[in-house]
Amino acid sequence: MKGDRVEIVIDAGSGTTRTYDITATRAGRKVGITHSRGVVEVSETTRGGSTVRTARFLAGRVLALVEHPAADDPVADEITPTLRSV
Numbered sequence: 001m002k003g004d005r006v007e008i009v010i011d012a013g014s015g016t017t018r019t020y021d022i023t024a025t026r027a028g029r030k031v032g033i034t035h036s037r038g039v040v041e042v043s044e045t046t047r048g049g050s051t052v053r054t055a056r057f058l059a060g061r062v063l064a065l066v067e068h069p070a071a072d073d074p075v076a077d078e079i080t081p082t083l084r085s086v
Contacts, residue, residue, distance in 0.1 A: 004031045006042050009064040010057055017063060022055055
């Protein structure tokens with residue numbers, strides 16, 4: 001859903017951290033998280049399942065992984081028009 005966001009905080013070394021945001025940028029897209037073989041992968045996908053973009057991080061460096069769901073109210077381009085009989 002447009003507006004879904006995942007925030008990733010990683011250890012950048014020397015006591016510093018970096019924060020990355022991956023956001024579903026258009027209606028119908030979603031952000032998914034997978035974790036396997038020491039790698040955390042965050043990807044934005046379309047309704048059809050095609051990957052738009054992907055960010056990969058070493059699992060040992062990830063300090064926080066926070067999912068922020070979109071607001072409950074749909075955005076104007078997410079509303080499906082309905083037919084009305086008058």
